[in-house]
Structures are given as structure tokens and as C-alpha cells.
Amino acid sequence: MRKILIFDPAGRQMRGHQYAISKSLTEDLSSHEITVVMHPHADPGAVFAPNVRRIGWPRTRSLREILFGSAKGPGAIAEREKRDRATLARIVADCGLGAGDIIIFHTATGARVRALCSVIADMPEDQRPSAHIRFLTLDQAMDGTGSEEGLRETGRIIKALPQAHAYSENIEMTQHFMAVYGFEDMRPWLIRMTDLQTGDVPEAGDPKAEYVVGFLASQRSEQGPDKLEAIILASADLVRRGEMPPTRFIVRTVPVPPIHRRRKHPVVNLSDDLDERLAGSGVTIERIEGSLSSDAYTTLVQRSHVLAAPYDGKAYWLRSTGLLIDGVNVGRPIVLTPGIAMGDWQDRLSAPRPETIDGFAQALADVANNYPRYAALAKAAREDMNTEMDTVLKDYLGLADHEVAQRNKPGAA
Incomplete structure (x- = not known):
């Protein structure tokens, strides 16, 4: 039995993907002795199987950082890296990690990656665990500083440590890190995020009776909430003309504090009179308010x-969308705007990528009118993605077949 440390010190809430990724990894690797490191104030509901030990990342921030936020200058980053190194050394020692054991840092930040590699490098060479370091966004990899040289230094440190391996979530980020920041042998690594990706999945039914379109993103500004109403109205015109079946739009309307609307999240809510304007059109809106549990999602x-992702390609050119991954793994087609990462999976789905509002509505209609074709492509992509997820766990982590739970088979628990 191996010892596995899943490192997610920023993982705090049950919603979103960080906890879901950690939980999924514990289920895939359930035959091993697992420790998960989460945020010190992580949601008490973020539970794991009885064989998994959950510990909190210690409170290491200074009073100044708590009151005024973390500074992002080189000196401040170096100081945090020093503190993180001491904390990581204690955690690795407490877990008793050694040769053949595994550390997974699935939402990596630059300073903590450097600290982790330093801890491993200080161990006797024949007693070092392997470290599998997965970057999700460019901003996280740069510690929010925009420092390209800091990221290049992270790449050099990973390259110099034989036990360290770098990954990203998509091929676009992998290629960018290797071409621009000098990373070597970096590979894309998709990890299951929900139980959507295991066992049998119910069919969606005949879209001709009622076509259901899911706008299920969290409505951050880069996820296109300001486009939703226009897409719905353009779709209603198609339904009125008989070019699209009667359609139900499921829309998440996540309340956003006014201060965030002014700054980070300028969410445009649907008009109060939108339902009245849609009366008799054959289009209805089902609003889902607030946060969603994993089961509800x-x-x-x-x-x-079909799932709809009218995201900003400039924000997502290196970022994966969890909505695409979840869609693939229930065999559902998706319509996206151009320029979003994971183009290889979009190609497998033959996913429409329209550039305009009217084009987006027309793409939704095309999926409805050719649903057997799109559904078959999505189902095939689901099988491919699940196979790859199992394969990379074994190939990347050096595990034998019996060390990875076979959760992706039809009828699997």
C-alpha cells in the first residue's frame, strides 16, 4: 500500500471543482493510505471516505496579510515560500512519505511548487516520493503577480528534480508552458471532478418534445452572463419560425454582492420582463438561484x-471549462464561443463554436435538429475521456491496474 498526499491548501468550499477533484482522486486511489491537505477553514461538509485523513493547512499568514491582503512583491513571495517550505516539510514527515509514495498538487501555485520541490530535494535520493504538479491557470502559476521570470524559475526547479513532474489540464496550456516558459516533458492531465463521470448515465430524451439547454456556469463575467438574454431572445425567434423545437433554458442566477458587480463580477441579470416578452414563443426559462450541491448540479x-458556454475566449484561451468536461462525461453536446482551450475535445464532439449571438442560437437549433449525431459523438467522447483518465493515473503515477479503482465501467458504483 502506497502513501498518497493530495495537496490542496486553497480548497475551501464544497462548490466548485477543487474539493470535487480531491474527492475524486481519493475514490480512484482508494486502495492506498491517503491524506488530503485543505484550507484551514474548509467547509465541514467536505468529507471523504473513512480511510482518508483530512488535515488543514496551518494558518501561516501574518497579521498584516490578514488585515490588508497578501503582498505580491518578490520579497513577500520569497517570505511566503520560506514559510510554506517549513510547513510542507512537517506535513511530508508527518505522513511518513518515502520512495514509491506520491504527492499530488492538483491546483498548483508557483511559490508552493518551489517550496515542495525544495523539501523533496533535501530528502535522501533513495527515499524521495514522486511529486505530480498540475497547473490550472496561468495566474495561479505566477502567484497572481504576472511574473514570467518566476514561472520560468518554477520550470527550472521542476526540471532539476527527477521526482517532480509537471502537468496542465489541457493541451493549449501544456504547449504554451513548454514554448514560452521552458517547461520540459509537460503533459495534459484531466481528473474526474464529479460522479457524473462514472457508471451509467440516463439518456436526455427526445429534444423534439422539449429541448433543454443548460446555462449552468457560475455567471462570472468571463463566462458570458451578459450574452444569455440575447441568445434566449434569438432562440425564441427560431422557435417561432419552426426552426427549433420548443425550448426550456435552465439558467443559474447566482446572487453577486454589489461590490463584486462593480469590480470583478459585473453580472448582467435577466430582465424582469423577459418572461412576459417570451410569452407564447415556445421558450421558457427555469431559473436556478443560489449555490448548487453536487447532486443538484x-x-x-x-x-x-445540450450545454451552452458563451465564454470569453480571451479569458479561456489557456483555461479549461469544467462545463465541457462535465458535458462530455454525461454524453451531452456543448456549444461554445471560439478560442476556448480544450480544442482537441471540442473537435471530437464536433462542437459548434459560433462567433455571434444569432450564430449561437442557430448552433443550438442545429444540435436539436441533428441530435442523434451530436449525442453519438458526445457518448464516444465520454468513453474516450474516461479511458484516458484511468490511463493517465496509471501511466503518470506509475500505478498498476489493481491500484486504480475501475469506476468508469457501465454499472460501476
């Missing part, structure tokens, strides 16, 4: 015939 994805 799963239900909405499964109810949808």
Missing part, C-alpha cells in the same frame, strides 16, 4: 440536452 447536467 449533476441532476441539471443530466436533464440538459
Whole structure:
């Protein structure tokens, strides 16, 4: 039995993907002795199987950082890296990690990656665990500083440590890190995020009776909430003309504090009179308010015939969208705007990528009118993605077949 440390010190909430990724890894690797490191104030509901030990990342911030936020200058980053190194050394020692054991840092930040590699490098060479370091966004990799030289230094440190291996979530980020920041042998690594990706999945049903479109993103500004109403109205015109079946739009309307609307999240809510304007059109809106539990989110994805992601390609050119991954893994088509990462999976789905509002509505109609074709492509992509997820766990982590739970088979628990 190996010892596995899943390192996610920023993982705090049950919603979103960080906890879901950690939980999924514990289920895939359930035959091993696992420790998960989470945020010190992580949601008490973020639980794991009885064989998994959860510990909190210690409170290491200074009073100044707590009151005024973390500074981002080189000196401040170096000081945090020094503190993190001492904390990581204690955690690695407490877990008793050694040769053959595994550390997974699935939402990596530059300073903590450097600290982790330093801890491993200080161990006797024949007693070092392997470290598998997965970057999700360019901003996280740069510690929010925009420092390209800091990221290049992270790449050099990983390259110099034989036990360290670098990954990203998509091929676009992998190629960018290797071409621009000098990373070597970096590979894309998709990890399951929800139970959507295991066992049998219910069919969506005939879209001709009622076509269900899921706008299920969290409505951050870069996820296109300001486009939703226009897409819905353009779709209503198509339904009125008989070019699209009667359609139900499931829309998440996540309340956003006014201060965030002014700054980071300028969410445009649907007009109060939108339902009145849609009366008699054959289009209805089902609003889902507030945060969703994992089960509730799963239900909405499964109810949808197609998922819609009118995201900002400039924000997502290196970022994966969890909505695409979840869609693939329930065999549902997706319509996206151009320029979003994971182009290889979009190609497998033959996913429409329209550039205009009217084009987006027309793409939704095309999926409805050719649903057997798109559904078959999504189902095939689901099988491919699940196979790859199992394969990389074994190939990347050096595990034998019996060390990875076979959760992706039809009928699997």
C-alpha cells in the first residue's frame, strides 16, 4: 500500500471543482493510505471516505496579510515560500512519505511548487516520493503577480528534480508552458471532478418534445452572463419560425454582492420582463438561484440536452471549462464561443463554436435538429475521456491496474 498526499491548501468550499477533484482522486486511489491537505477553514461538509485523513493547512499568514491582503512583491513571495517550505516539510514527515509514495498538487501555485520541490530535494535520493504538479491557470502559476521570470524559475526547479513532474489540464496550456516558459516533458492531465463521470448515465430524451439547454456556469463575467438574454431572445425567434423545437433554458442566477458587480463580477441579470416578452414563443426559462450541491448540479447536467458556454475566449484561451468536461462525461453536446482551450475535445464532439449571438442560437437549433449525431459523438467522447483518465493515473503515477479503482465501467458504483 502506497502513501498518497493530495495537496490542496486553497480548497475551501464544497462548490466548485477543487474539493470535487480531491474527492475524486481519493475514490480512484482508494486502495492506498491517503491524506488530503485543505484550507484551514474548509467547509465541514467536505468529507471523504473513512480511510482518508483530512488535515488543514496551518494558518501561516501574518497579521498584516490578514488585515490588508497578501503582498505580491518578490520579497513577500520569497517570505511566503520560506514559510510554506517549513510547513510542507512537517506535513511530508508527518505522513511518513518515502520512495514509491506520491504527492499530488492538483491546483498548483508557483511559490508552493518551489517550496515542495525544495523539501523533496533535501530528502535522501533513495527515499524521495514522486511529486505530480498540475497547473490550472496561468495566474495561479505566477502567484497572481504576472511574473514570467518566476514561472520560468518554477520550470527550472521542476526540471532539476527527477521526482517532480509537471502537468496542465489541457493541451493549449501544456504547449504554451513548454514554448514560452521552458517547461520540459509537460503533459495534459484531466481528473474526474464529479460522479457524473462514472457508471451509467440516463439518456436526455427526445429534444423534439422539449429541448433543454443548460446555462449552468457560475455567471462570472468571463463566462458570458451578459450574452444569455440575447441568445434566449434569438432562440425564441427560431422557435417561432419552426426552426427549433420548443425550448426550456435552465439558467443559474447566482446572487453577486454589489461590490463584486462593480469590480470583478459585473453580472448582467435577466430582465424582469423577459418572461412576459417570451410569452407564447415556445421558450421558457427555469431559473436556478443560489449555490448548487453536487447532486443538484449533476441532476441539471443530466436533464440538459445540450450545454451552452458563451465564454470569453480571451479569458479561456489557456483555461479549461469544467462545463465541457462535465458535458462530455454525461454524453451531452456543448456549444461554445471560439478560442476556448480544450480544442482537441471540442473537435471530437464536433462542437459548434459560433462567433455571434444569432450564430449561437442557430448552433443550438442545429444540435436539436441533428441530435442523434451530436449525442453519438458526445457518448464516444465520454468513453474516450474516461479511458484516458484511468490511463493517465496509471501511466503518470506509475500505478498498476489493481491500484486504480475501475469506476468508469457501465454499472460501476
